[in-house]
Amino acid sequence: MAKMNMIQALNSAMDVMLTRDPNVLIYGEDVGFFGGVFRATEGLQKKHGLHRCFDTPIGESGIVATAIGMGAYGLRPVIEIQFADYIYPAYDQLVSEAARLRYRSAGDFFAPLTLRTPYGGGIRGGQTHSQSPEALFTHVAGLKTVIPSNPYDAKGLLISAIEDDDPVMFFEPKRIYNGPFSGHHDQPVTPWEKFADNDVPEGHYTVPLGKAAIKRPGNNVTILAYGTMVHVALAAVAETDIDAEVIDLRTLMPLDIDTITQSIEKTGRCVIVHEATRTSGYGAELSALVQENCFYHLEAPILRVAGWDTPYPHAFEWQYFPGPKRIIDAMRRTMES
Amino acid sequence: MAKMNMIQALNSAMDVMLTRDPNVLIYGEDVGFFGGVFRATEGLQKKHGLHRCFDTPIGESGIVATAIGMGAYGLRPVIEIQFADYIYPAYDQLVSEAARLRYRSAGDFFAPLTLRTPYGGGIRGGQTHSQSPEALFTHVAGLKTVIPSNPYDAKGLLISAIEDDDPVMFFEPKRIYNGPFSGHHDQPVTPWEKFADNDVPEGHYTVPLGKAAIKRPGNNVTILAYGTMVHVALAAVAETDIDAEVIDLRTLMPLDIDTITQSIEKTGRCVIVHEATRTSGYGAELSALVQENCFYHLEAPILRVAGWDTPYPHAFEWQYFPGPKRIIDAMRRTMES
Amino acid sequence: MTKSAPDRKNRVALSLRIPEPRQRPGDLPDFSGVDVSKPGAVPRPGINAVAKDIGDMAYKLIRVLDNDGKASGPWDPKLDLESLQRGLRHMMVTRSYDNRMYLAQRQGKTSFYMKCTGEEAVAIAQAAALEREDMCFPSYRQQGLLIARGYPLVDMMCQVYSNERDPLKGRQLPIMYSSREFGFFSISGNLGTQFSQAVGWAMASAYKGDDRIAATWIGDGSTAEGDFHHALTFAAVYRAPVILNVVNNQWAISSFQGMAGGDDATFAARGVGYGMPGLRVDGNDFLAVYAVTKWAADRARSNLGPTLIEHYTYRAEGHSTSDDPNLYRPANEAKAWPLGDPIERLKQHLIALDKWSEDKHTSLEKEILEEVRAAQKEAESHGTLGGDKMPSVKTMFEDVYKEMPWHIRRQRQEMGV
């Protein structure tokens, strides 16, 4: 067991997999000698060799396409897209190819690639270093979508993703790489290493895909969140006296519907929180599902707290970010209904 | 006034705009001399000249990118993507560029382009000629999304789209190019020309973006649909004795929320129909919005009838297609609740 | 906002060039611009030549067979008789298969079909020059690869019919074959994607210290897709053991190859710009295609990296069953194509070698037709599109993921299967 921040946990997951499986290799822009702009692959090239962890040309579509080809050969590529905002050039290869390959070839070929990418705002990245495009992938049958919220899950989920035979979009909430974020940007962040319960095994373990985690049990309202927003939601709850149940989805596709419905059947109320723009965000699907599955248990409208339907503005990062105040407002509103 | 099918109506819209505005030009794969694989641009090159309607290299991203550049110059390009399934290579230029340009330049530049593309299934096109990717665009702030369901709207909405200063995704339901489709694939389709009320003005007129149309007033359940599914829904309703109100959204973004909420406040029930895969489809957003806006009027769960969460299979087109039977089932279920 | 030019400056007005083919319907075909240089004239460099140094080859045309069926020059692969006859047979089977399936579509037995008529030498000669273990990432016009590798015709047909024996379970449009066993990657409806995927496969093979190489094919029109650029860039950077083939059949549906930039520079020339040899070959010359492929394969196997080959050929028929080429090009262009027909030319070669005759050819043609007909009969016994014999509807929900998630399971249940 060790204290790790999320970067170290992700690095450890890759290190473990490079060691265990010669078919695992890692590549992406600046991930080789340099170790990645967020340093997630630091030291891996030195330890495992030039061919196991290397740089690529700046062509996201080429990165994904070659990973699909490698998957067809029998490798298990782990690729990094430097920021989630830069996935779009690779969208065709992901949607038309990686996602469809198993189906269209009747299982003859498949794409066991893992695409790691930092996402989300809160680091003054402006509109092209802050986006949360997860809903653009949950709509695509054939892709899995995973978003961890802490070092233990990050490592365990990443190992699961790498070992998974389907293509996995692995979104890393960059705002919490170093420590959980309450949403109060004016307060200091406590690094992950300082948390007594932050124990990450050094070896191999998995956190299964498709299983949510109840981060705080409660009876009055269910809050559905993932990534950074899990911590913002927890902070918001702590500032109220509402007995909220906070669920960390961890995997958006496939979704752990049972944990969600059980919670809502208990609480009768639901607030969905994400950083992505609201319209057609993943919260829409969650809202629809909750409504379909728990209609007769609902005592108040399901509310969505999300990024505004605008690009992520550089100067107004904190006015844009769906912080604790907006979550608390929503909780209050749902309790009053 | 003339009887036109949808192709003719779209052709007429482009003809009118080429005639009125020298800054309008049309291009795309095979749209020039040949007139497009669905013949929507037939005759336009001959009539307006080689420079007004021409072929392009097969590079969707280049097509969109050059249209953005032309828009910055002051032109109003109308581009065709041969099938909606082939938009993905252009996704970055649409999402990161066309959609964001006005915002990021504070109005200094914008992208008044119209992207026309045939979408949807029902023509035995298999998985790469049948997709309905509209939800991948409704999530993108800065894009408008329009889907007509008949020749009159097709022409009027297309003219509105071309005249609009924002980038418009104009999805054409190819299954109903020639005539409305009931969803009963074993029954013959009556061509648009045969409908007495199918009068399309030959000159310039507009159907405004952002306004839905009530295709059938009713009191018991509201059906939200667009494109091909408007006709399938109408056919389904006609096979029941349920007094359903059928709303043709026509524009998905911006959405005509007032027409929707007014209807649901009246009916208390809602069935959403689309051909796109269900998870994170536009139906999710509609469901979330209806629930948020009309919670206290709802007497039954909002139901979604949609494409299955699989690619569109060639052999099982009609098992996949959300036809009248599935719509009727949903109507019954919602009436029974 | 735009001032017109004369108002502002003393300069010529700009004008936009829209490339146009020289002939349209009603015109006489005219191929006077086509290089029909003397067979045997282009030298054959060593496989370790540096791209830049042999850059001019991208503008020449490697040919071996002349009009009388005689082979000459340094690119003559000097194939043994058996190989020649096998090549001829495979090309003829391909053509016969295409004709039958085209007809089957016209008879309503399936929704769609695409022929490779006139381009058979590309797939067949290349399959012969590659090893059986090498991996192919084809476009939709290399059905010949499967035929040359002995994939059962019946299975191909069952795919076209989306019937109960369709190896792809009715999921794909006709002709979008896939066979891992035969080293044939699942064909995509999205143009170009295979090109950069093939580079990834080749990188993987090199990564593992394997000795298998990859080959991939793209149409002239499709070279405009980004995947083409990514393939060339990644292949050059990692020196991937891959053969990148551009099948320049002059047309992309209704657009002539100039619309993809084929008139400004040859497609082979693109390769040189990325640092790999770009060779241009008479795509209707079985021997030349074979030889050039062998050269590229030897290069790849020697860790010398990728080669771009432009196959100069002609799409003799419509784009697909959905297309009528008479709407955009002269009716009889195919006949006027100066590089002829690949089957005819190999036949002539064998006759010139005194190893073949018109009679033998005719009877082989008949024999093949019987073979194809028999296969068709068997395939149709398993059903045709939309008939009674379909894969189980249940399979529609399978293989989206390795394991079926709850939401798809629920949808399957809703469907009642």
Place this chain on the structure above:
Amino acid sequence: MTKSAPDRKNRVALSLRIPEPRQRPGDLPDFSGVDVSKPGAVPRPGINAVAKDIGDMAYKLIRVLDNDGKASGPWDPKLDLESLQRGLRHMMVTRSYDNRMYLAQRQGKTSFYMKCTGEEAVAIAQAAALEREDMCFPSYRQQGLLIARGYPLVDMMCQVYSNERDPLKGRQLPIMYSSREFGFFSISGNLGTQFSQAVGWAMASAYKGDDRIAATWIGDGSTAEGDFHHALTFAAVYRAPVILNVVNNQWAISSFQGMAGGDDATFAARGVGYGMPGLRVDGNDFLAVYAVTKWAADRARSNLGPTLIEHYTYRAEGHSTSDDPNLYRPANEAKAWPLGDPIERLKQHLIALDKWSEDKHTSLEKEILEEVRAAQKEAESHGTLGGDKMPSVKTMFEDVYKEMPWHIRRQRQEMGV
């Protein structure tokens, strides 16, 4: 599934080439591979030269200024003194501006900054060679274009500070300027996208019979994006009046230019493969950059189509304020760069012409610093990032669409602004 090579065949094992720069931190810089051919040596073809015929120019290096500041050869643009002095001044302003803004970021006045140190000649000489009405589609390292065109430094700084006077209303990351008035297209955070957009603008200008041309810039690393390919393809096909510039500053964050395929062929060579001239120029040589740009502009204005120019230069500092280049390259590479510093070289030229002196230079430097400081003071009077003086929060919801739709209006109301 993969048998290892020796088990199966008698062939060499394949291996994957991963390009590596020749030096890493701790090594001595070594630029012995860099072309420092004699200035004046490369011939100057007519502007109507055919790309293929001047293909070898893509592998040469056009230089005018020698180490002593003397100009020579057919590419010497013979600029008048005023133009030279203006160029020098603009480069110096650019460098001074960069230094101040870098410092401002370090002082916490903004989030991010990117310098173009060592590459100033590219933007400044090109701005001089273009007409004021020509349209620029830059990447983030051509701030010099704005400076050369007289865009107010104060406004640039206000953008960097996202303050109340920021012309972009605080929406963009620092340095992502936009100015229609100054013919400077809105910079995107997504690499490469501008390259093909510029071609569209040029096509529009040609479509309208205008006489304005477009120019665009991309980094060596970013050439690997699909947009590069689309730009070249569309520009060639429609013969668009556009200048396509690749700024090869040897690095893309931590990746050396070989990782973009710059070692296998020059970036200029890419152009030739698409049928347009590809010229390679000493990017630190103000006169050479000017001359080559003028050549390309004349070509474009004469309806002869696009030109690809590779500017061979060196990124003298870190990628951005978020980067520490000492982690991946030798510490003092910039000093060892054999093509020197563009400001130094133009200064030497003016001194060699007897029109300038070290003293004059030092006092100009001071004068400029004062100018920049004064601008900075004014800009900061309008606020710095995160301070009190911000654009109105309301503006966050504007300009997503031309008219605000109801859902955004509701969100604005929810926000209470």
